[in-house]
Amino acid sequence: MSGYRLKRGGDIDRSCPINFRWEGRCYTGFAGDTLASALLASGVRMIGRSFKYHRPRGLIAAGLDEPNFIVQLERGASTTPNLKAPYVELYDGLDAAPVNAWPSLRFDLLAVNSIFKRFIPAAFYYKTFMWPTWRVFEPLIRKAAGLGASPKLTDPDSYEQTSAHIDVLIVGGGIAGLAAAQHAAISGKSVMLVTGGRHWGGRLAGTSDSVEGKPAAVWIKDMLRTLSAMPNVALMTRTLATGHFDHGLVSLCERLTDHIPTHERSGPRQRFWRVRADALILATGAIERPLVFRGNDRPGVMLAGAARAYLHRHAVVAGREIVVATTNDSAWYAAFDLAEAGATIIAIVDTRPSPSPALVERAEGLGIMVHSNMAPAAAIGRRAVRAVRIGRVSPTGRIDSPAQAVRCDLLLMSGGWNPAVHLHSQGAGRLTFDHDLNSFVPEDGSPGHRSIGGAGGDFARYSTLAAAREQAVTRRPGPPHAALWSISESDVPDAEAWVDFQNDVTAGDIALAARENFRSVEHLKRYTTLGMASDQGKTSNVNGIGILSTLLAKPMEAIGTTKFRPPYDPIPFGLLAGHRIGDGLRPRRQLALHDWHAGRNASYEEYGGWMRPAAYLRPGESEADAVRREVLAVRTAVGIFEASPLGKIEVKGPDAAAFLDLMYVNRISTLKPGRCRYAIMLSENGTVFDDGVVTRLTDDHFLVGTTSGHAATITEAFREWLQCEWTTMRVLVEDVTTSWAVANVVGPKTRSVLHMLASDIDFSADAFAHMTAQRGYIGGIPARVARVSFTGELSYEIAVPWRCAGALWEALIAAGSSHGMVPFGVEALMTMRIEKGFLHIGADTDGTTLPQDIGFGAIMAKKTQDFVGRRSAHRPDGLRGDRRSFVGLEATDSNAAPLAIGAHILPAGTTQPQPSEGWVTSSAWSPTLGAPLALAMIERGEKRIGESVRVWDLGAWREARITRACRYDPQGARLDV
Template sequence: SQNRWPALAFDVQSVNGLLAPFLSAGFYYKTFMGPTRRAWMFYEHFIRKAAGLGRAGTDPDPDRYDISHAFADVAIIGGGPAGLSAARAAAAAGARVALIEQDFLLGGQLLAEPPDSAAAAWLRQAEAELESSETVTLMKRTTAFGIYDGNVIGLVEQRDPTDPQPAGEVLQTFTMLRAPSIVFATGAIERPMVFSNNDRPGVMLASAARTYLNRFAVLPGKKIIVATSNDGAWRAAFDLADAGAEVTVADLRAAPPAALAAEAARLGVVVRAATRIVDLRGGHAVGRVTLNGPDGQSEAACDLVCVSGGWSPTVHLTSHLGVKPQYRDDIGGFVPGAFPADRFGAGSMMGNYSTADAIEDGHRAGIKAASFCGESAPVPAPSKLDLRETATAPLREIPSLGRGKAFVDFQMDVTTGDIELAHREGYESVEHLKRYTTLGMGTDQGKTSNFPALAAMATLRNATIPETGATSFRPPYTPVAIGALAGRAIGHHFKPIRRTPMHDWHMANGAEMLEVGLWMRPYFYRQSGRDVNEAYVAEMRTVRQAAGLMDISTLGKIDVQGPDAAIFLDRVYANGFAKLPVGRARYGVMLRDDGIVFDDGTATRLAENRFFMTTSTAKAADVLSRLEFLLDTAWPDLRVAVTSVSDEWAAMSVAGPKSRAILSAAFPALDVSDAALAHIGLLESEWESRALRILRLSYSGERAYEIYVGATAGEQLWGRLLEAGRPFDLRPYGVEALGALRVEKGHVAGPEIDGRTTLDDLRLGRMAGKRTGFVGDVLRRRPAMLAPDRQCLVGLEAIEEGKRLRGGAILFLPGDKPYGHGRGRVTSVTFSPERGHYVGLALLAGDVASEGSEVVAIYPMKAETVRARIVSPVFLDPQGERLHG
């Protein structure tokens, strides 16, 4: 018990039983609503605390989990007689079989039979045969919790706690099993009976009592009442009586089978026909029951009540992919509807409750499942097992005649009174009933309560059960530990960690690393400052005044080649590439189909039919997938191949006014003059017998060069550049300084290319000009995309000295009421050593985005308000002299 105070024997909250008339179904929808709008937030805390639900722990999970994949021809879910028979037949036919059983023993309900019975002998023979088969995998302690597209079965396997395994071993394994054919042999769940006070300790299902006795050698009571509507509970009564208990059977039927009555007489079991329990007395344990029979009401002393209201086929898993349950009046329950060709049902989940029928049913299903997979070897007839079971009579809802609560859903505390109230208030639909009363919304999904509730509602509506309907079942069938779904993907294993070829150097030389997508990149270097704010400004100054070295290996790198490569890039990018000369690079922007900017990068023409494309770090995988998708679907006629070469190249950038001198020192044999390597030019050569590729491209606004070499030589070349650059004060810089440098230059990045902006929003519309025929061209011209009040890129400077802008601040005009989303937002901010104060990029409504105007930047997280002036987004070298100098 998890919700009792101060102790289970004395729970203060038991006073709620006296308040029950005021806490009816849906009471929280009708009360505790005032006196203010926020009152419910106060009441909710106490209501939820008293609701009886557990609290998820916040400490790290000490257990370990794993994920695996498995394959079989035939997957059989359920290790009872039907499942065992199906597995034997499918294996004999030649199929590879996976038999899944959530218990640690096979057998299902056969485990409740006496150990010296014929059922136990049949079970031992079947299990031995399957264990000796090379084509059968027995998956015990394994729960099938969901069926998914493509016949993928979600399984969770529990480690055997008796295995002598060291601490830290895997507790649960989440397995994805794929099988062309599935046999469902999931059995049936015994239903409770509904009567007053039926939630008291000492009330259990008849099958549970029989399992305690025959499987675990525990006699759960000495003076027992067995209340039933079917034959199955009589067998429990006989076994309990044979073990020495004093047993009375109260059967709802007026004339139970004569064979059962004769056996009861032989064992001394008292039989009371046409009798039901209407009430029960007892607090901490069962004491007496009130019976209602042909001679009126009477009381009987007892210490255990065993109930059996029939059986509900377990149709949950079959429902996961859309097989609708259908009602069978002869069994009083729902069975699966028509299966698709690759799935089969067997046993009691199909309404075949006798063991003999279940074995025959499983045998047929196993043969059909194997045949579907192309396996049709001769299969011998199944071994017989007749437990002499007789027919089961279905139970309809019986009104409770006692004065206490009669529970239908024991987990969610839903009573017959709650169902009656829901009916009176108009919640007659099954789904409305479920949500209004919380019926079946616990972790068990109403496995024992759904049918009694449906029957009760059908009675109240004066309708049939099929007319009343059935609820929907969704995965998981039973609760699954989140840790099992995660497997090993936790902590550093949550996602792949990618490291550049120079990673070890960064770690050894004071780099503070930062996760950027899947990559670990230098955030800043400790030798540059005490913290990131001090370090990135120092690194910026180094780049602006001397030179900086940046690891850019994380950029996406894609090789595009083929006779139609230029045509392809002309369609992919908003700006043209068909006429790009060999040996030159170009900045390009890709759009989505809807005209929104997708990614930006560069493409360099290596040869007439070959290009070297770079993408942003974040979108590298997405861009490659997009290119492959377009070639497969939109333009399959184009003769183009795209290949990711991101891991093949180590890449580094040397930026700053002294960058050319450093390259000349590092590669004295190369001509890196303006004439030989102009801005956006390409130089290909070799270094230490390795291919060397140098592009003159800049992200910082300074003269800069991107240098590419084979990944295995990356750290060696990095060291060579640092050595050559030492006389020129070359120093490494991190991504924080890189982002700050690009803000000063007015270059857009992720904060601006956020999936909502167009070329025109980013002041890049001139790149496309009047071109047509590229991805996103048509939809980027929609009227809403060209509206004058669309937010567009602007620069911002704080007006008041000492004030700083913040990324994410909301922009308003000085006369605006500061409410809602405002006129725009600040996207990127940095301290500018060139300007001596903070500057920022923002997206601001175009109809008010005139340079020189004033806006107010409000940052609610810190309650800050800053006056700012709209300026050009290019804060540094608007003419580009530093790039070309």
Template sequence: MSQRNRLATGGRIDRTRPLRFTFNGVSFQGYAGDTLASALIANGVDVLNRSFKYARPRGVVTAGADEPNAIVQLGATEAGQVPNVRATQQALYDGLVAKSTNGWPNVDRDLMGVIGSLGGKFMPPGFYYKTFMSPASAWPKYEQYIRKAAGLGRSPRETDPDIYDHMHHHCDVMVVGAGPSGLAAALAAARSGARVILCDEQEEMGGSLLDSRELIDGKPAAEWAAAVVAELSALPDVLLLPRTTANGYHDHNFVTLHERRTEHLADLAPLANGRRQSRARMHKVRAGRVVLATGTHERPLVYARNDVPGNLVAGAVSTYIRRYGVVPGQRLVLSTSNDHAYRAALDWHDAGREVVAIVDARDKPDGDLVAAARSRNIRIITGSAVIEAQGKKRVTAAVVAAIDIAGFRVKGSTQELACDTIASSGGYSPVVHLAAHTGRRPVWRDDLLGFVSGGVPGQIPAGGVNGRWSLRDAIADGFECGVRAAAETGLTAGTFTLPTVAPVREGKPVALYQVPHTKAAMRAPKQFVDQQNDVTAAGIELATREGFEAIEHVKRYTGLGFGTDQGKLGNINGMAIAARVTQQSIPDVGTTVFRPNYTPITFGAIAGRHCNEFFDPRRYTALHGWHVERGAAFEVVGQWMRPWYFPRGNESMHDAVQRESRAVREGVGILDASTLGKIEIQGKDAREFLNRLYTNAWTKLEPGKCRYGLMCKDDGMVMDDGVTACLAENHFHMTTTTGGAAGVLDWMEMWHQTEWPELEVYFNSTTDHWAAMTVTGPNARKLLTELVDIDMSAEAFGYMDWREAKVAGVPARIFRISFTGELSYEINVQANYAMHVWKALFEKGAKYDLTPYGTETMHVLRAEKGFIIIGQETDGSVTPEDLGMQWCVGYKKPYSWIGRRALTRPDTKRSDRKQLVGLKPLDPQVVLQEGAQIVLDKEIKVPMPMVGHVTSSYFSPNLGHGFALALVKGGSQRIGQTVYLPMADGKIHAAEVVSPVFYDSEGARHHV
């Protein structure tokens, strides 16, 4: 394949390194240094896409991040598919495979184009809503086809094999953009001793210096860029990040950068030094000062059929010629409102191609670049503009007319100039996106005809974004801002001299956005404002006529700026049109706010390393290895991996739980209880603190004893529970729920630090220090007696006592507490010794068939006893009395403990509060659904009052029937009543309201 638009020499590409690539199934060749867009242009590919709504053929418009049309689907493999890639930013590599994202069945023969060509009359803004939304039931069918036609790219159907990561940074000065001002700022800051990070979204640092016609210190501008980059890269405290887009600017100078580390190399990340490397990296930078050197985006003019391939912004023409050595056509017409765009015509002419004419909207253009054009005998048509492009899949001619800008009308007759390329320039918009991400609105400047930063604390705009547009000014401003940034972080300026750049005299630009046509906008051929979202000038006019006058409303109604390009090219033109139609100024129409991300970013980069096994931390107990070996099924409880049940052979979960439950009631079982929160409390006021924290009294708890306690928030609602042991007079060992551990400790710290700092008490978490094993069942004592060195008799070691002992030689604290209702001992040993003790228990326990059980059996057994679980029976709206736990509330304690006062508020005293009860399904085989709603009437009517819900429900092998705990309005008064539970499948279960204690209500079994 020939590269017919490639120049024989020039550009920054390497003609000795040809690269093959495929676009829409056709094989092409480009060179190292190309972007996909420059390589396609070199090969004369005009149509890259079909437009979103009207399916019009579209080609490349820009050479950067602002590209609305050349959006491709990338990926040679299914797993490597990436949607939404701008061909103008994608480096070419050997074997690259790209497709158009739009076009069905393909870009050259598009079915939707038939509908689209019928024109705007049939598809005005709101077309889809107005046409397809009724009847609403039909929308899914329409949507299927519309989405297919719209085709915004697709995600891969296979798992992405690549890895991604994040990296945090701190620096004094973060410079965004490595063009003339960014490089100057970074250099000035670095020479002042600052820690500097410089990022740039392009493959190569230098920005506009890489295609500049100007000389710096008498040498090509790109050489100065290379020298600055070389100096910076030699400094230890400077980090240079090419291929890195500053995508988000967040509070307090926190900037998120998206570095594409391998996307210029291959479809999937290649190995580096034989090892995996991340494909993309998100950098999270906290900067002392942020220098925004993001430059400008050139605005195209809005004229009829300005979307036909062959219409480009003027600066892009220069970039393709000077940087990539490609000329995007043969014959050029330039339509401009300013001097700067003349460069396109000069570069085109100097590349040996024909400049048909420069059409300048100003009556008397006058400046150095205008003179340069004149000296080349280029025809300049003044006071005029291109009002329409002709051609279908490529420009064939430009229609030019004299215009009256103030009167918004065409003067006199039109003329057609045959050409294949129209470059246009309506001025330059500072890239203020990052200045607006934290909500600060940009400010309009009439002298620049653009928005500049509204001023963000800690942020310094430099160069183009600051309205300093000439190369000479941009460099000077960059140096100044770099010095200022360093000074503001407390450093003193280093030494340097400004490089010499000859001044270029430029004439004043004229404000021109939408170009008048011989027909009114509503009847003229489409004048595109936002090409990616197919928003036209007529559409914006229609929106304002329909009452959407504020620009934020216009945007939402028309879709202006809502594409993946965020309307980088179209927003200002759209505002100018709304302003013209409503006869306001641009800032009166409103300012536009940008949000992260500046350019699309992959989910991989956002997720970084936090996926798969690292998505959420998994916490393990000291006994985890044993559980794994034993084949436990696990459940995640507050990040902990807890054994759920221990299946034997092919046993089902139900069968395993039934077996484990019987084993505890009839023999002996063992539970890894290490995950319970543990807090050690020391200090002479420890007891007083507990009295204030818990609902019950702690004054008389002696060393050697344990007590169950309930904690409320100050609104009287139960927040946590657990057993606390008195180790010594000023020393307590508290346990909390597994999920509540961190919250309870924070809670205690809050009360101690902010309300009661006078109490002499300290607490720290010892959750991970202790491993805890619950040995429970009628044979628990017999088993332990074989392993301990203390008297285990009921007389010597009673219920709710704790004792220090050695278990299998390991020092332990044993707590005789019970969550199963059986004789139980909770053995606590330092976690490093836990496995030894656990295995010793199994050695001696074999003859008792010591059965390991998991959380499910724990739940069944405690529910049989009516013991609550925080977060299951409680939800932040349940008082101790609602749970029937008045016995655990010490109203006589002298201090008004946390929650005490609220329990006498009228609302907490209501008799119809939801209260904890048991439910016994009338059909013994039924296991009610947890969460099921409860009603009082068997006859279902709508609406009907719901009086409660099931909080826990299981099948009990010990009772021989299903049973449940529930919160029911006025439940304690309903014992014996039948209630009903209508299910989603139409069944209605009936259940008797009973006491929540189903098993051994006298507590005889653990008092042995």
């Protein structure tokens, strides 16, 4: 395909040349060009390689239906993979490269795959490489496959998100969309009209066609002037509707700076819109179908509508000696426009026996030879088309006469048009097959939206305008089509006739799938990868369905279509994230004493949405060294830990005790004032949801402790149950997590520190027993103190008003300085709880863990009254004897490293991976015991104490023994002091 630029015409600015790079070479285009049009004008023929066989590929389409021209744009952190070149607007300094080709586009080593094509047909990977092991071949296949490379660096761009509600949303900026917008706006409705590109007018933009007696360009310009003057109309270019969801929600991707040179960009790159409209009008147009014949994938074979678009939008003629092959009238007009622009049209090949006499007469007037009742049998050429063989074609697509060669460097094809029904289908709209148009079209009466113009199957311009102005989808017959799903010189579907250009799916592959009984269209899709490329089968799906229909002798409507899924075209993940990245991902909550910890070189990490010290590093210390030092300090002296993030919910009222009995596995109503009880909560499915310490402050007042990340969730759960189920209960619920700051003083010297404080609370063992709570004053500050422990050491949890945290903390630090007090972080706390065998929700449990798995079976059995999750926990699966239970593990090999979290547990003597009996849930080096310790969930674990097992992780084996969960002070002597 030897394309060239005309001296006049097109929507480009010849006074503004633009320099860009393609595959490392410098080229020049003009403002208004796309990457595709600029390279086409420069005579570049081969622009890509196919996914599987790495066959040479050329430009086919002029929009998002382009399957071949997929590029990697820019480099480094700004790189974006798998963009479609016709949609990439040219800007100065643009740097693009082809994908799926190595070491270069012209010389691709993996093109050798074509030689072995017969050995790697569709779904070969399901039937090959079964020996010796799939793991040998998988890395090689993954390395050979793939398109562009994902960015390895953080995206430097920013993205915005916004929402809108309007009366009428119209998707599509062609004549149907413009006319519908005018009609809706005149009635006073608020209107948003969006189009994916920068042009208005759709396929008519720049053509010499007339609309309502005016040249198309004049009609479009007048319509835009009218709409722009209306305050109730929003016109949005470069805005693609990417999805249509429940309740009329439409997502839009607005490209803000993608067309600007990278060094000049400022502000967000793209904006994500969530739009709800009372009426949705889909004027998304139609997609031209290729013809399926031998060699139709060669560079130089292009859709006729695409060639016409490049001519009128960019003043680019796609070839010099052109043959046009078609089943319908639309390609004739492309031939006429190209001929009038100076291109040589060798012939028009029409599969219909009797094309329109008016068209034939006009073609002959332009000196174009017409071949009716004929079709292309094969494109000739390797890296580019040099000729096409044509022959007489039967209604079934069989070439039944000797084919003759016609020289050309560009073969334009048109197999008909498919309404762009993607958004219609995503919005639960149904499709029907129109045998006049040979297309799937939207059914009338779809809820919440209407399709007009080409999207509704109306290809007649004046009926389109009338329908658009009435916001209806009434169709009138379009140009006659001859359905030829595949053209072949034999009765067997041709294995060299390409249906899905990007994924290398041929008519022969579809026949293979049908022979192997993959006859559902969804099975066909997955077996052959038809329609699974980055273009989602926009040019291939209907042809593929048609071929399957012919093979199975079933009507098209019986075959159906695959499911249309959003987004319509790939969008950046950053667009979906918006500002919710980094520090903006979610609120990063800070401790009451955040600055104090930072001043002591705390290593901050996020735990449950809170920024908390993992450890306090001293000069020259690693984090592991700091954790060991902190653990030993707590075990031998005293440590201090800020536990402010722990959830704190006050439940108050005459029915508070009865309500908590319904919410927890434990019986809370038997708890006496001033006492604490460890309790767990279940989900409605019976799985362990949360745990914490519940303190009864008075008869009708409870303080419920939760994990740090669940306070808000449990508060809302409490309120929902009270509002929706137990509406007569007299209970108030309030989350007071950030009202009270908490300092934990932990270790054998804790009382010595607390006795140095001015307080009316007696901290002695006789006056303040384990799992009790008291209220009083410390240094004049009101405090709630609970004697609870998550470390196995003597521990007092002191809660004071948030604003008083600093005063309390400084007093504790001063009092503890003479006793060797050190602050310790979350990692030291986690290490000590593993030594003690305490459960950590979310680490040692998952969405299948039941209370009986973690030792609460007996407690649950004693509680006869109902509670949330009780019935679900007693389903047959929960009563299995081989359920996993919570136990400990100790490594018995010479490896001193902790067991890997997530490692699988297998029976002793196992040498090959087999079904797992459980996994490691928590693991750490124990500074106290001088050995690696772990916790695990293992099948029948509580009955296998002392049994040796093997631990497997990423191909490495370890030896271990099942133990009780608690390995440190199992009698609890250090708590009872």
